[in-house]
Every structure is written in C-alpha cells, then in structure tokens.
Amino acid sequence: MTEFDPGLQAICLLAVDPQGLGGLCLRGAAGPARDALLATLRRLLPAETPWRRLPLQVDDERLLGGLDLGLSLAAGRPVAQAGLLAEADGGVLLLPMAERVDAGLAAKLASALEQGASRFCVVALDEGQSAEEQLPAGLLERLALIASPAAPDLAAGLAGLSEGQALPFDLAEARQRLARIPYDDATVEALCGTAAALGLQSLRAPWQAWRAACAAAAIAGRDAVTQADAELAARLVLAPRARALPQAQAEAESAQAPEPSASPEPQPSAPEAADASPPEPSEGEQQAQQLQEQMIAAAQAAIPPGLLASLAGVPTKGGAGAGRRGAAARPAQSGRPLASRRGSLRAGSRLDLLATMRAAIPWQRLRMLEREQQGLAPVLGQTSARLLLRRDDFHIKRYRRPNETTTVFVVDASGSQALNRLAEAKGAVELLLADCYVRRDRVALIAFRGEGAEVLLPPTRSLVRARRSLSGLPGGGGTPLAAGIEAAWLLGSSLQSREGGRAVLVFLTDARANIARDGSAGRGAAMQDALAAAQRLRAEGLASVLIDTSPRPQPAAMALAQAMAARYVPLPQGQAAQVYAAVARVG
Known part of the structure; x- marks a missing residue:
C-alpha cells in the first residue's frame, strides 16, 4: 500500500x-x-x-x-x-x-x-x-x-x-485474510497506552486502531499484525483525535513529582537496597514498551499543526454544533424546518398536509368498515370517501430559529486591582461587540463593589453605549461576591425565560469575598453566601465561565467555579484578547 x-x-x-x-x-x-x-x-x-x-x-x-x-x-x-x-x-x-x-x-x-x-x-x-x-x-x-x-x-x-x-491489492483475498488474523494482546495493549498518552479516554479509539491494523496486515498479505501495521493505525486513527502531547504529559507528571528533600536521608543497608530495587522487566514487557513508544512517536508525527491549540477549550454541554443554536422558548413560525409532530390546530399553528395524509392512509380500510358498520352516509354525498381524516392524524409544522445570545460580564470592581480588571473587561466587551454586528448578539455589564451589585449596561449591541458605561465605572471598596452572582442569576434567568434567548455569564474576579449578602463584613459568611448563590445559578442551567484574575490561581475561585458548573480560566495577567478567547469557547 x-x-x-x-x-x-x-x-x-x-x-x-x-x-x-x-x-x-x-x-x-x-x-x-x-x-x-x-x-x-x-x-x-x-x-x-x-x-x-x-x-x-x-x-x-x-x-x-x-x-x-x-x-x-x-x-x-x-x-x-x-x-x-x-x-x-x-x-x-x-x-x-x-x-x-x-x-x-x-x-x-x-x-x-x-x-x-x-x-x-x-x-x-x-x-x-x-x-x-x-x-x-x-x-x-x-x-x-x-x-x-x-x-x-x-x-x-x-x-x-x-x-x-x-x-x-486483491480485495476479496484481503477480506478472507482479515478473518484469519489472530488477536495480539501486546499490540492492543500498546495501542491502549498510545491512546492514553495522547489524552484519549474512550476505549473505542484503540479498538478501532486494532481493526485498522488488522486491515493493513491483510492488505500487505500478512497473517499477523506487525509493528508497521500498528504504526499506520496509530497515524490514521489515534493521531487526529489527540488531545495532548506525550511530552507535555510527561512534563506534567514530572512537575507533580515530589521535590527531593534538602536533608539527606539515611542510606539503606545493602540487603535492604537489594530488596527495594524494582524487578527487572521481562523481555515481553520490554518489547511491548518499545512498541508503544514507537507508536506514540508515529502518532505524534502525524498530528496536524495547531490541532491541540484548537482543542484547548472545554466543549460546551450542548456538544459540537450546539453553540448558539439554543432551543426556542416558544414555537417558532419561521426558520429552519423540523420534523412535524402530532398536534391540534390552534391559533398560529400550520398544518403539515403531507405528514397528515401519511398518518391517515394506513387506517383507511378500517375506517371505511367502521363507517359501514355504523350505517353512516358517504362523505360529501359521494359513493365512497376519498380520505377519512381524524384529529389524531393532524401533524403540525415546526421550525427552529437561532436564538439571540447575550454575554453578561460580571466584573469585580473592588480593591486596588480594579482598574486593571475593568480595562480587561472593557477590551473584551469591545471585541465581542465587533462580532455582534454579524451574529446579532448582545452584551451586558454588571459590576459589584462596596455592599451590592449594579447593572451598569443592560443588554445592548451599541458599542458607543458600552464604552460610555465602562468609562464611568468606579472602583474600590469591599467584595460583595454573592450580590454579584445573584444579580447575574436574575438577569440571565430573565433573558432565557422571558425573552427566549441564551445567556452566557462571564465572571472576572479573584473570588476573595469579604461582604456577606446582608452587607455585613466577614470572609467566612461572605464565601458561604457566594457558594449558595453559585448553586442556585447552577440549578438554573446558565452557561458560565469564571476568569480568575488573582496573581496565582486560588482554591476559592476553583471551588466557586465548581459550585456554579462554570469553566474555570486562570488569567493572572489577563489581556483583553485572552478574555475574549475564553468567552468565545463558551459562547
């Protein structure tokens, strides 16, 4: 081949x-x-x-x-x-x-x-x-x-x-040879290890790679899978699905390894050292490890440039293609046609005549016999009815219309770093507004500081209005994180329930809450109120992302993101373009 x-x-x-x-x-x-x-x-x-x-x-x-x-x-x-x-x-x-x-x-x-x-x-x-x-x-x-x-x-x-x-090659001969190729434990184990090294968690991929290796051996006229067949399967099946580089994974494991202690530990005696030494791997294990390393190298060489960068984001709950095509809150009367469903002819509904006829035709003979047994007159005075319809036959046309997406920025305007965060939010809002002219999306801005939160910018597409609202935003004071989450929850719920759109909440904060929901000071009570508000937001099912703006990633911010089922993005030195890229993956 x-x-x-x-x-x-x-x-x-x-x-x-x-x-x-x-x-x-x-x-x-x-x-x-x-x-x-x-x-x-x-x-x-x-x-x-x-x-x-x-x-x-x-x-x-x-x-x-x-x-x-x-x-x-x-x-x-x-x-x-x-x-x-x-x-x-x-x-x-x-x-x-x-x-x-x-x-x-x-x-x-x-x-x-x-x-x-x-x-x-x-x-x-x-x-x-x-x-x-x-x-x-x-x-x-x-x-x-x-x-x-x-x-x-x-x-x-x-x-x-x-x-x-x-x-x-001869297709018939290759298919006959394929049925005779035996199962090879070592090759399958090496393919599973290669898939794990490339960040693949599903067992379907290594099994598909084994089937591809068997097909390659059959084409080449071999009765067993060889190293070349396994490497070809790794390039065609595993490499295009890679979500991590093997080197990056090795570096991560080495980074997680404990650092050597500064104080010298007592050396064990010779018998103890001999007992503590790991056993020598067998010849079969060495061959399997060598085969896995070669397949990893072959798969890594076949990974397209930039593939892993495009996979850096976490997919949304809706899966591929879900994106901005949320389900409409109320039936749409225009847009992309969907499969019709049984329903009643109400005001505003449209009858799907062909689907109605398809549902009625299989029952015509029984309905004719039923009318004859009941002694009913022919329909419309004719000798026989052309088509007998019933209410259960009615099918209603359905449509799907892309819903409007509103990105709600929830900005922490408290503390000495407020000006930096507000500058990042302003740049990200302007970048998103540039796309709104094409996608017809909107943006909104909520800031929380002092003792509460305020909606500074209602949902809008106006770039001039967004700049004007951001330029006059003050900073400093306490961090009422619970009030900010609750304000975002109310606005996002209103957008999705009343207007039938989709809301994406973007929180820019270091999660260092110190003002409780009742306005009292105290970090413990403030964080408990923030976690309770985050759980209510999660129950609402709102898509959200939490951008940690602290100098180092904080466990409190990670816990908060987990409580609200948000994507966690640590940006200690956030730039407007980085914020925009993080939001675009979720929106």
Missing part, C-alpha cells in the same frame, strides 16, 4: 473492513484530489456495492423508511418505501458538507452504526475551516479513520489509479 498519502491509505483500509471501521472522515476543501479519492474507493469496492448520497435536509421517512404517499394514494392501500439506510445496506453512505450536520441527524446515523441493523459505512466530507465547524462528536467517534485529501500535485496520480491502473 502507498506510503505517501494518508487519504489513499485510509480508503484502502476502509475498502477491506467497511463495517468494522465504521467509516472515514475526509477533512479538507472540495477539489480534484478529494474527487479522485472517492473515485478510487468506488473502484476498490465490488461493482454491486451500493453508493448513496445523504442530503443534509433529509426527513425521517426518506432516511429510515416509511409510507410512499404517491403510491399509497394510487393503490388505495399503504405502500412502504425503503429508507436511505436500508438502500445503503452493505455499501457506502456519502455525507457531504458534514460540518453542517445537525445533532439530530448525526444521532440517527450514530445509532444505526452502533446497532449494526444496516451494514454500511459512512464517508463524511468535512469542509469546516474552524473549530466551530466540525462533524458532531457522537458521529465522529464512530468513524475510525480521519484523513485529508492528497496534495493537488498528487491528484493526477490518484485519478489515474481510479481510471486505468491496476488495483494495489
């Missing part, structure tokens, strides 16, 4: 074991190289292999199967139609523009791949250019292989392979 192109290697592995690997995620813009890879995959597979293209706006009837409305009306009886998943049984389901797939469609595909009801694989074409435009994590986890199309100068060679050149 070719060694220069990961994309070509990935499609060769997928052709040998499509159901075992689940599929392939091809990342990169559309072009001749990607088209040549897809054409090569079609040529590698048998000619009778199904190949179906899945549109993003597919409905449940077309995806999962259901009633064929036209044939049912013509035949006078229910006529079922097969869905795309059934049509792709034993073949390939092509998913273009995969970065735009919504969570519902991704969940249906992931469930079908997990259950194995339809034996197919998914080829997802991901053209996303940023961290926000990615294939949903639930579906990506079930696609073993992740690769990018070849460079443009290699597209011609791939096109020639797909058109006239001989295939690089």
Whole structure:
C-alpha cells in the first residue's frame, strides 16, 4: 500500500473492513484530489456495492423508511418505501458538507452504526475551516479513520489509479485474510497506552486502531499484525483525535513529582537496597514498551499543526454544533424546518398536509368498515370517501430559529486591582461587540463593589453605549461576591425565560469575598453566601465561565467555579484578547 498519502491509505483500509471501521472522515476543501479519492474507493469496492448520497435536509421517512404517499394514494392501500439506510445496506453512505450536520441527524446515523441493523459505512466530507465547524462528536467517534485529501500535485496520480491502473491489492483475498488474523494482546495493549498518552479516554479509539491494523496486515498479505501495521493505525486513527502531547504529559507528571528533600536521608543497608530495587522487566514487557513508544512517536508525527491549540477549550454541554443554536422558548413560525409532530390546530399553528395524509392512509380500510358498520352516509354525498381524516392524524409544522445570545460580564470592581480588571473587561466587551454586528448578539455589564451589585449596561449591541458605561465605572471598596452572582442569576434567568434567548455569564474576579449578602463584613459568611448563590445559578442551567484574575490561581475561585458548573480560566495577567478567547469557547 502507498506510503505517501494518508487519504489513499485510509480508503484502502476502509475498502477491506467497511463495517468494522465504521467509516472515514475526509477533512479538507472540495477539489480534484478529494474527487479522485472517492473515485478510487468506488473502484476498490465490488461493482454491486451500493453508493448513496445523504442530503443534509433529509426527513425521517426518506432516511429510515416509511409510507410512499404517491403510491399509497394510487393503490388505495399503504405502500412502504425503503429508507436511505436500508438502500445503503452493505455499501457506502456519502455525507457531504458534514460540518453542517445537525445533532439530530448525526444521532440517527450514530445509532444505526452502533446497532449494526444496516451494514454500511459512512464517508463524511468535512469542509469546516474552524473549530466551530466540525462533524458532531457522537458521529465522529464512530468513524475510525480521519484523513485529508492528497496534495493537488498528487491528484493526477490518484485519478489515474481510479481510471486505468491496476488495483494495489486483491480485495476479496484481503477480506478472507482479515478473518484469519489472530488477536495480539501486546499490540492492543500498546495501542491502549498510545491512546492514553495522547489524552484519549474512550476505549473505542484503540479498538478501532486494532481493526485498522488488522486491515493493513491483510492488505500487505500478512497473517499477523506487525509493528508497521500498528504504526499506520496509530497515524490514521489515534493521531487526529489527540488531545495532548506525550511530552507535555510527561512534563506534567514530572512537575507533580515530589521535590527531593534538602536533608539527606539515611542510606539503606545493602540487603535492604537489594530488596527495594524494582524487578527487572521481562523481555515481553520490554518489547511491548518499545512498541508503544514507537507508536506514540508515529502518532505524534502525524498530528496536524495547531490541532491541540484548537482543542484547548472545554466543549460546551450542548456538544459540537450546539453553540448558539439554543432551543426556542416558544414555537417558532419561521426558520429552519423540523420534523412535524402530532398536534391540534390552534391559533398560529400550520398544518403539515403531507405528514397528515401519511398518518391517515394506513387506517383507511378500517375506517371505511367502521363507517359501514355504523350505517353512516358517504362523505360529501359521494359513493365512497376519498380520505377519512381524524384529529389524531393532524401533524403540525415546526421550525427552529437561532436564538439571540447575550454575554453578561460580571466584573469585580473592588480593591486596588480594579482598574486593571475593568480595562480587561472593557477590551473584551469591545471585541465581542465587533462580532455582534454579524451574529446579532448582545452584551451586558454588571459590576459589584462596596455592599451590592449594579447593572451598569443592560443588554445592548451599541458599542458607543458600552464604552460610555465602562468609562464611568468606579472602583474600590469591599467584595460583595454573592450580590454579584445573584444579580447575574436574575438577569440571565430573565433573558432565557422571558425573552427566549441564551445567556452566557462571564465572571472576572479573584473570588476573595469579604461582604456577606446582608452587607455585613466577614470572609467566612461572605464565601458561604457566594457558594449558595453559585448553586442556585447552577440549578438554573446558565452557561458560565469564571476568569480568575488573582496573581496565582486560588482554591476559592476553583471551588466557586465548581459550585456554579462554570469553566474555570486562570488569567493572572489577563489581556483583553485572552478574555475574549475564553468567552468565545463558551459562547
């Protein structure tokens, strides 16, 4: 198999074991190289292999199967139609523009791949250019292989392979050999260790890597997995999913190791030293450790530049793609269409006629017999009714409209460092306001100092108004942290419950509370009131981030962030751009 192109290697592995690997995620813009890879995959597979293209706006009837409305009306009886998943049984389901797939469609595909009801694989074409435009994590986890199309100068060679050149291996022979490859404990253990070193916690990834290694061995004509097969699997399966660098993990472990004591300890005697020495590893353990180190090096070399930097943020609770698309508080009458549901025709609701007819057609014969038994006259004076509808058949159209997001800055304006924090908040607000013109989002500002909190800037998109409010913000005094959290809780709850939007709370504080909720001084009571307010905020389900502005990360700030289920970001020397980047990951 070719060694220069990961994309070509990935499609060769997928052709040998499509159901075992689940599929392939091809990342990169559309072009001749990607088209040549897809054409090569079609040529590698048998000619009778199904190949179906899945549109993003597919409905449940077309995806999962259901009633064929036209044939049912013509035949006078229910006529079922097969869905795309059934049509792709034993073949390939092509998913273009995969970065735009919504969570519902991704969940249906992931469930079908997990259950194995339809034996197919998914080829997802991901053209996303940023961290926000990615294939949903639930579906990506079930696609073993992740690769990018070849460079443009290699597209011609791939096109020639797909058109006239001989295939690089015998597919039927490779699949027969794949079923005979034995399980290797040492290789699987090394793959698990490699996944752990790259920060992967799921056991699905090392198992997918083992399946890829077996496919690579089958293509090469080997009856067992070798080191080269395991390294190839690590590059194609584990490296693109890496969330940590092995060196960084080793440095973290060394940093956590206890420092040597300054006072010399008594040396043990010779027999005690001999008993305390660790046992020598066996030859098999040494080989397994060496194999794991080589696979880690191979996977690290295949990690794309900048990948770990884009994964530095913690994903939000909504998962990939959830972002700013919160569910509407009240039914929307326009926007992106959703699957219709049964309901009553109330004021403002819109009837989905096709879905209503699909629900009524299967029951027409029984309803006709029922009317004849009851001796009812024909509908509208005709000899027979065309279609008998009942209230339970009504399906109502549904829409989803992107909700407005309001970022609420809750700034600690107390103490001698207030001016620095306010400058950071001002710069972050101005950076966010620049994006509001595009996203139609809003920002708000709450400051707490002295004995209470005050909403200085109600939700707005006006950059001039934000600058004016920030410029006149005073600083100094005590730290009523509980009052600030409660004010943010009230404003965020109002935005989400009454206006139907989404609120993101951003706290800039060192968490050194010294003013209780009743206005009395005392650090103990003030911190207890702050933790109680944080728990109420967590129960409300508001998205939040706590930026610790103290010179060193404080345990009190970490405890407060945990109490409110907020993302904790230590910024001892916060800059406006850093604050903006931290907020953007949550918002």
